Amino acid sequence: MIITVINQKGGTGKTTTSVNLGCALAQTKKKVLLIDLDPQGNLSYWLGVTAPELTMADVMMQEAKIADILQEREGLSVAPSDMSLADVEINIASIEQRESVLKKALEEVEADYDYIVIDCPPSLSLLTVNALTATERVIVPLQMEVLSLQGLDQIVSSVARIKEVLNDKLEILGLLPVMVDGRRNLSREIYDYIEENYDLNLFESKIRSNVRVSEAPSFGESVLSYSPNSNGAEDYRQFAKEILKLTKN
Amino acid sequence: MIITVINQKGGTGKTTTSVNLGCALAQTKKKVLLIDLDPQGNLSYWLGVTAPELTMADVMMQEAKIADILQEREGLSVAPSDMSLADVEINIASIEQRESVLKKALEEVEADYDYIVIDCPPSLSLLTVNALTATERVIVPLQMEVLSLQGLDQIVSSVARIKEVLNDKLEILGLLPVMVDGRRNLSREIYDYIEENYDLNLFESKIRSNVRVSEAPSFGESVLSYSPNSNGAEDYRQFAKEILKLTKN
Ligand SMILES: Nc1ncnc2c1ncn2[C@@H]1O[C@H](COP(=O)(O)OP(=O)(O)OP(=O)(O)O)[C@@H](O)[C@H]1O
Numbered sequence: 086m087i088i089t090v091i092n093q094k095g096g097t098g099k100t101t102t103s104v105n106l107g108c109a110l111a112q113t114k115k116k117v118l119l120i121d122l123d124p125q126g127n128l129s130y131w132l133g134v135t136a137p138e139l140t141m142a143d144v145m146m147q148e149a150k151i152a153d154i155l156q157e158r159e160g161l162s163v164a165p166s167d168m169s170l171a172d173v174e175i176n177i178a179s180i181e182q183r184e185s186v187l188k189k190a191l192e193e194v195e196a197d198y199d200y201i202v203i204d205c206p207p208s209l210s211l212l213t214v215n216a217l218t219a220t221e222r223v224i225v226p227l228q229m230e231v232l233s234l235q236g237l238d239q240i241v242s243s244v245a246r247i248k249e250v251l252n253d254k255l256e257i258l259g260l261l262p263v264m265v266d267g268r269r270n271l272s273r274e275i276y277d278y279i280e281e282n283y284d285l286n287l288f289e290s291k292i293r294s295n296v297r298v299s300e301a302p303s304f305g306e307s308v309l310s311y312s313p314n315s316n317g318a319e320d321y322r323q324f325a326k327e328i329l330k331l332t333k334n
Numbered sequence: 335m336i337i338t339v340i341n342q343k344g345g346t347g348k349t350t351t352s353v354n355l356g357c358a359l360a361q362t363k364k365k366v367l368l369i370d371l372d373p374q375g376n377l378s379y380w381l382g383v384t385a386p387e388l389t390m391a392d393v394m395m396q397e398a399k400i401a402d403i404l405q406e407r408e409g410l411s412v413a414p415s416d417m418s419l420a421d422v423e424i425n426i427a428s429i430e431q432r433e434s435v436l437k438k439a440l441e442e443v444e445a446d447y448d449y450i451v452i453d454c455p456p457s458l459s460l461l462t463v464n465a466l467t468a469t470e471r472v473i474v475p476l477q478m479e480v481l482s483l484q485g486l487d488q489i490v491s492s493v494a495r496i497k498e499v500l501n502d503k504l505e506i507l508g509l510l511p512v513m514v515d516g517r518r519n520l521s522r523e524i525y526d527y528i529e530e531n532y533d534l535n536l537f538e539s540k541i542r543s544n545v546r547v548s549e550a551p552s553f554g555e556s557v558l559s560y561s562p563n564s565n566g567a568e569d570y571r572q573f574a575k576e577i578l579k580l581t582k583n
């Protein structure tokens with residue numbers, strides 16, 4: 086099962102969700118692969134992959150296989166990225182089937198994993214399009230704030246367009262409320278607004294705002310390893326359970 | 335004085351700072367122009383510019399002047415953007431002097447304003463390069479969190495490269511700590527780390543995490559209009575004072 090985490094709005098917990106969901110699934114004994122598809126390499130940096138020799142840039146330039154670039158962390162495999170991935174969008178723009186490069190690369194490793202989680206950059210450009218072309222399911226983490234809400238229409242239409250043209254099995258698994266602060270009335274209104282105006286699944290799980298979640302990267306660990314009894318760890322374990330149930334795996 | 339707000343890390347308060355600093359400066363009777371250079375158009379949407387006929391995309395394609403696209407909001411001028419700006423990076427990639435398109439466009443209006451504030455997308459690609467080529471000063475809002483810190487080296491080297499090749503008067507005015515939460519010990523460590531390891535100015539002003547700041551966009555106002563007595567409004571007024579002093583204007 087390939088799951089892609091997208092949101093073109095910045096700082097909506099894509100990387101935080103990719104790492105913590107991935108690690109929570111790995112803790113239930115699933116074989117998990119995390120793919121860092123962001124030239125900023127936050128996911129790679131977080132999990133201690135600092136100067137990788139081969140990265141997703143080499144895979145996307147079709148000069149390496151995913152199997153060649155893997156590093157093992159916290160019981161799962163990481164396919165890292167670094168800044169060289171930024172040039173890839175320009176370099177592959179003229180390749181025929183430039184949207185299917187990642188799909189082809191994933192076909193060789195798909196059978197080795199129960200879950201492949203792809204972390205995307207804050208954009209809907211060619212790297213993200215590759216992820217959406219390759220993936221079966223999509224998770225959209227979003228803050229219950231109006232600037233985050235603004236981009237939702239564009240996500241829905243981008244997914245619809247790719248489903249029609251490049252990947253007919255593409256589905257949005259759901260929207261994940263993140264950095265939820267129980268004291269904010271406005272978030273409740275935005276949550277209700279989404280429920281009433283979008284025909285999209287809102288996950289039952291919510292990830293509460295929790296300082297342990299933001300501290301975990303500086304210790305090079307998921308929040309589940311760093312602070313297993315925190316609200317953050319609890320919420321991501323809960324979310325992993327919901328994902329397991331929804332993907333019957 | 336042209337000031338550009340950058341940070342390729344997502345959700346670090348670029349748009350929030352562009353709007354609230356701009357409005358705080360306008361409240362001191364300065365003539366202010368806000369430029370939305372993000373295809374996601376958060377700034378434009380926030381200030382109630384929802385379906386502009388002409389946008390920064392037309393300016394960047396050299397089919398309109400900035401003066402043609404301006405809309406007045408909260409005592410300042412807004413040069414809006416929308417999704418069509420996303421294609422611009424591809425469309426102008428082959429123009430000679432593609433990094434100076436914005437600079438030329440700004441030359442025509444520069445004299446009409448005390449401050450021009452440019453809000454950039456979460457990337458260091460051609461749109462942001464245009465802003466850095468045109469601007470005199472740069473503000474980098476950043477969260478005191480490790481995933482935000484990771485990108486700082488890249489910002490420093492990108493600015494250095496553009497200063498050398500395209501814009502010799504380019505300077506980073508300073509780093510602005512945003513969404514500061516006094517209770518977090520880790521933020522103190524990250525703040526100290528930046529002070530000790532970077533030869534960059536850290537503004538004395540800090541923008542505290544404040545729910546009024548995140549609520550303001552849903553009312554279509556800056557935090558200064560929406561909640562003038564809040565910590566958010568206070569912090570941005572303070573920051574505007576510091577900017578006035580540093581830019582002696
Ligand atoms: N539940 C949470 N509680 C507290 N802090 C959080 C939570 N989730 C994420 N954060 C923090 O918010 C910031 C943004 O999160 P993250 O980097 O995962 O977002 P992103 O969508 O991947 O950003 P980008 O658009 O830059 O890729 C990070 O500093 C992260 O540690």
Ligand SMILES: Nc1ncnc2c1ncn2[C@@H]1O[C@H](COP(=O)(O)OP(=O)(O)OP(=O)(O)O)[C@@H](O)[C@H]1O
Nearest residue numbers: 095230344345346347348349350456543544547548
């Ligand atoms: N001081 C603050 N207190 C509380 N919330 C804040 C504060 N500053 C920003 N926010 C909220 O954090 C979120 C991210 O802020 P903003 O959109 O300004 O960041 P950005 O850097 O422009 O994001 P992007 O990378 O997507 O352009 C928004 O929902 C905003 O309302």
Ligand SMILES: [Mg+2]
Nearest residue numbers: 099100123127
């Ligand atoms: Mg990320």
Ligand SMILES: [Mg+2]
Nearest residue numbers: 348349372376
């Ligand atoms: Mg923004």
